[in-house]
Amino acid sequence: MNGFQYYTPTKVVFGKDTEHQAGALVREFGGTKVLVHYGKGSVKRSGLLDRVFQSLDEAGIPWVELGGAVPNPHLSLVHEGIELCKKEGVDFILAVGGGSAIDSAKAIGYGVKYDGEVWNFYEKIAVAKDSVPVGVVLTLAATGSEMSNSSVITNEEGWLKRGYSSDLGRPKFAIMNPELTYTLPEYQTMSGCVDIMMHTMERYFSHEMNTELTDSLAEGLLKTVMHQAKILLKNPQDYDARSEIFWAGSLSHNGLTGCGRVGDWACHQLEHELGGMFDVTHGAGLAAVWGSWARYVYMNDIPRFAKFAVNVMDVPYNYADPEKTVLEGIEALEDFFRSIHMPTSVRELGVELTEAQILELAYKCSHMDKRTIGGIQKLTRSDMAEIYRMAK
DSSP, rough: OOOOOOOOOEEEEEEEGGGHHHHHHHTTTTOEEEEEEEEESSHHHHHHOOOOOHHHHHHHHEEEEEOOOOOOBBBBHHHHHHHHHHHTTTOOEEEEEEHHHHHHHHHHHHTTTTTOTTTHTTTTTTOOOOOOOOOEEEEESSOTTSSSSSSEEEETTTTTEEEEEEEGGSOOOOHHHHHHGOOOOOHHHHHHHHHHHHHHHHHOSSOOOOOHHHHHHHHHHHHHHHHHHHHHHHOOTTTHHHHHHHHHHHHHHGGGGTSSSOOOOOOHHHHHHHHHHHOHHHHHHHHHHHHHHHHHHHHHHHHHHHHHHHHHHHOOOOOOOOHHHHHHHHHHHHHHHTTTTTHHHSSGGGGOOOOHHHHHHHHHHTTTTOOOBBBSOOHHHHHHHHHHHHHO
């Protein structure tokens, strides 16, 4: 097991009607004027936003609002939020929504405290030194951004999707009422389940083998999500299943399932370019590329892939042919994706990749030939292009 630091300071307030505590929590963490940041309108239509505003009013905290966060959140809206916060003297940002609103809120928080272009952080040419604190009222189990240090933003100039991680961006609190997810469309719910699984699997697929406890936590989380996803297909308003998925989303990306090892993260990098160029839903994009990535790299660590097949996918271990175990495990996970109506190819995302687009995706994913990605196997630009071809 590698040495590690585990830091997860977010206060979680979980359960029914917890959104009514938003104002008190903002005050607890020092907020005196709040930017309420949200998406396209579902939080308005459901009445959630009004409940949040009422809670802030009751706590005596003035607020301004900024809607419009979209999947694969845009840099232009981050710029708008930064200017609004500076103009209004905002000292706390409350994200109401899913990962898009949260990631955008984190970027706004960095930008308010920075004299330069906030995109510099995402291009890794600057490091954040301060941030406006962020709180969350979560409405979607998917990204885990409510407890993570990560934020992913898309720059419309070039449609580049880039991530930045800083503990300054970890939310001060996360309000998590599973009932707020009842009305989500099936596609969003299942895409979220895949995203949760992939946050865990990106850490799980690591060359470190002496991580028994961390492995067991990851395997248990994955099996829980798979079981509960099937329940939600039949009954989207099952409170217990929604609760399990909600909590799994947070634990999948707060660092717990990565303690003691270095993760892979190649699938996320490959999907980021699909999301940037084609605006596909993140979890669905991950499902579309995972099988191709796995088949491309598994020979680099057959024991790890076999452990996943046996302990997560319930594939019997083939002592005469461990490689067969691995391939059956990969197919079993793809079968699960299909069973929850998720894609296993880019074509199923509605995107017909041309060779020119494949080369452009690989070029962007390699950061214009300046990096490799992955841990199980270091992937060059040509490797990335081949995985996109396999996934098309």
